[in-house]
Amino acid sequence: MNKMTSKERVLKALNHEAVDRVPIDLGGMACSIHDEAYFKLKEYLHIKGDIEPIRKGSTCNYYDERILDLLSIDIRRVFAKSTGEYPKYYEDGSFVNEWGLVQKPGKFGMEMVKHPLENAEIADLDTFNWPKAKDIIDVSNMKQRAKEIYEKGEHALSMRAPLNGIFEIACWLRGTETFLCDMLLEEEFAHKLLDKILEVQIDFYELMLDEVGPYVDIVETGDDYGSQNDLLISPDCLRDFILNRRKILNQKIKLKAPNCKIFLHCCGAIMKCIPDLIACGVGVLNPVQTNAKGMDPKELKTKYGDKLCFHGGIDSQKSLCGDISDIREEVEKMLTIMNTNGGYILTSCNHIQNDVSPENIIEMFHFAKKFSSQQ
Template identity: 30%
Template sequence: SPWDHAGEEDFWAQLRTRTLALREKTDKALMVVCGSNLFEWGTFLRRMDNFLMDLYLDKDNVKILMELLMERHMKTLEKVCESVGDIVDILRFGDDLGMDSGPFMGLDVYKDIFEDHRTRLCSYVHQNSGMSTYLHTCGSMYQYIPSLIDSGMDIINPVQTNCRDMDAAKLKNEFGNDIVFWGGGVDPREILNRGTPEEVRADVTRRLEIFAPGGGYVFNNIHNILGEVPPENIIAMFDTVKAFRL
């Protein structure tokens, strides 16, 4: 990972130099990945099963862990904003908060342990850079969206519409005026990988007709395109997006 070298003396100067060079070569949006995971770091350190129990049985120690993580995250965030915050368009955070069948925790637990930290991260970015905030969070995360909006999150991804409570029309109708949806562009489980090009075109068109009106949408496949996906389906997906008009 490039971040393995973040402690080297010239890392941040090199990052700025390379980012400026990239900015001069493209009119596309630039994104920097900063992580700043909260829930996920707990699972990395304690294992998923243990940390989920900790959230309910050992909240005091979980809160201490979050404070320690935030010390590290804020130092990194300060460096990122200082070095490229006036060049890059989007800062990407990451924290998978859900699974297919529902969220990993109750909303009360999320708000008690994580919400204030998420707000602090977003506020720092907005106050110290020109970047928009983006959260990659897999799974069913419908219940968290109002909190993420309140925290200052501008964009959410990957918008896994196959998961519980993640219906595309429901998300657009309830939150489309308040947050950008980046993803949700095609069903990657049944259509993109197993369907025909015609089925791909139909699915992509249906989703664009839901998400695109009024703006606030960036088309993207829900997740990574794997090696077994037929090339003709990938081409059909992109061709449909290029041809789409409201």
């Protein structure tokens, strides 16, 4: 098979067509690098000079195209910058984001300190200070960058998600236990809260897509519905409260970016809801957490491989922390199952953690290119 450009390779994978080698990705929603691992990799690759972080208040704050070039990553991203108003830091090291959620750094990431609507009544939802996209994000350079990548034609282009998902934000605002009870005991409140969050979601996506919609191949979204063993809420509850709103958001995205595939990051054991995700417009599923219960990659590919492009799949809990043979075994397994008739973009199954060495990151991508070229 003739060698493809990165863009050709990704587009064929998205459309379930054969590729010359598997497309590879790094730097998107849930496939980025924790800061400590980023600086180790940057040093290992002898990259000099610092870049500005793309955001603050997270564990993964850098998107360095110099690394992407050296590793032959097939996708490039555009994203909005913060206006600088948030996060606002306090003297004790905690900070508040644009939703009023107070967090602090913890051992494994950011820990939540205060939920701004934990004691709210339904009337409070009309007076809450809901984020407005124009006040929070700066889109001034997005169109120029997107057009440049699009016209150059070398790489596929993804728009990185501007904010977390509908369900996640509801749990932020109320506290997870409280919001789960809301859906059972305070349905009117729960529906109104979710409608307000959806309005904010649409506002953010439309502001960004007004700049880059004609140029993007992928638009990223995210919302976690699964634990390691099952869905966090019942399928009926998920449909009634969350996925009908996700369908509306996806429809709004497609109006602004008609040629894009909609990417959803959704962790955990989510096999039960995959048909519903497809029905509401999802075309790319990440992170393909195959060590979660019921997420067998063969079953995923057999049942949904003609409807979804799978993105991720390389175990970040064990394999990426192991030795070279562990990485090669994991990559070969996933490619043998997933990389038939396209439909697969290889990357880590969630963010690359600080305990993953630069050598292991490089080997994952190097071996994936080598093995898939021979398939």
